[in-house]
Amino acid sequence: MARILIAGESWMTTSTHVKGVDEFSVHSYVEGVGPLRDALTASGHEVVHLPAHLVPTDFPGTADALSAYDLVVLSDIGANSIQLAPAVFEHSRPGHDRLAALRDWVESGGALLMIGGYLSFSGFQARAAFRQTPIADVLPVLMLPEDDRVECPAGVRPAVVDAEHPVVHGTGGDWPLLLGYNRVVAKENAQVPVRVGADPLVAVADYGRGRAGAFTSDCSPHWAPPAFCEEWPGYGRLFDGLVRWLVRQ
Template sequence: MVSRVLIAGESWVSQSTHIKGVDSFTTSSYVTGVEPLRRALESRGHEVEHMPAHLVPAEFPGDADALGRYDVVVLSDIGANSIQLAPQVFEQAVPGTDRLGALRAWVADGGGLLMVGGYLSFTGFEGKAAFRNTALHEALPVELLPEDDRVELPAGANAEVTAAGHAALGGVEGEWPALLGYNRVRARENTDVLATLNGDPLVAVAGYGEGRSAVFTSDCSPHWAPKPFCEEWDGYARVFGGLVEWLAQ
């Protein structure tokens, strides 16, 4: 079955300062990390729309009709503030839409939600992703930490699959390539933890109302997901394809 997938996030602008003696100048570059995930899902026949991070504040869907264009919404390395603070709210102090509340209601009515890890996912770097105190938190299959939840694994660590037969893993077999970090979370009651990393949930899924939600607590692209994982391993498309297909019911 073809699913319509919205991926929000997975882009950024990097700025560098070059200092040469008494002189300096800055350069900027726009970078996307979505391509491994987009290619994986499109290779399984799904329709993927990417909403870059800089467009999320103005364009993220804010009601059931707008969300209804999709079967699955993926939030990847995009913080709660970017979704909640539309320009009219943040810049003009004009009341707007509680878009995370709308997303939670959409999941409860039958939608599929996947959160992928990163510095601006879950609680995130210095707590800046900030999903713990939002309406969306209760729709996730995991409890978020109140503090910076990143776990860096510079030497790499391999996932331990705990439910290989679950449809959300897409039939992947064998050892997974090493990952370099993840966001630490705690599984809720009645959540199925399908894979762990360093003893913590890596892939977890649950129902929420009439819908479903899932997390992949490491990254879908570098740096936590190095090339052997996200570009060279055929299991990558199976895992993320399986998650999307399970979420789309």
């Protein structure tokens, strides 16, 4: 069993309702972590979810704080939310370089997984902005300097190119369609058991004494439709396989 911190996978939405000459705004809070959290807990792992709005204040900033976990998952949460704690951003006081701390923790034996989304890797209009952070050294993939989203509204079929790799073993060769992903380039030392077209979908590699992985599509809608994240038995096996490889179980 691994103890896992998932940062991100939540958002707030605002809608404006116009009725004749009157209008009002409605706000809602949504979490997309459910399929991933449920799959990991069903596999015996312990999951702590840090919603996106709490990341600026509560993301671990030191090796001691990170050592409470075996694996840190960043999912649809941009670099700014991790780097710009309120003391730094609002009060101009020096604080922890939390992405550097995360890099050093992985190098010393920790584990990191980045899952795709509009605020992962480079992301929508490159706003995820991880490419020029310390995490770029850790990930098994190179990030693009521009908007890296590949939208596939008709669906794209993942191709398992190494069915015996422990990350994907037992998931089968016929994966459901995905509706998009972040385009990245595998580093030379990366293992890439699954691709979408010529691009990596699943990539893993050692980093120092630790390990890092990338799943370049989403773990929940919209890029991961219900057929992938709710109905496919391989979903839980895939993410359990990633966890176990990354934390060397």
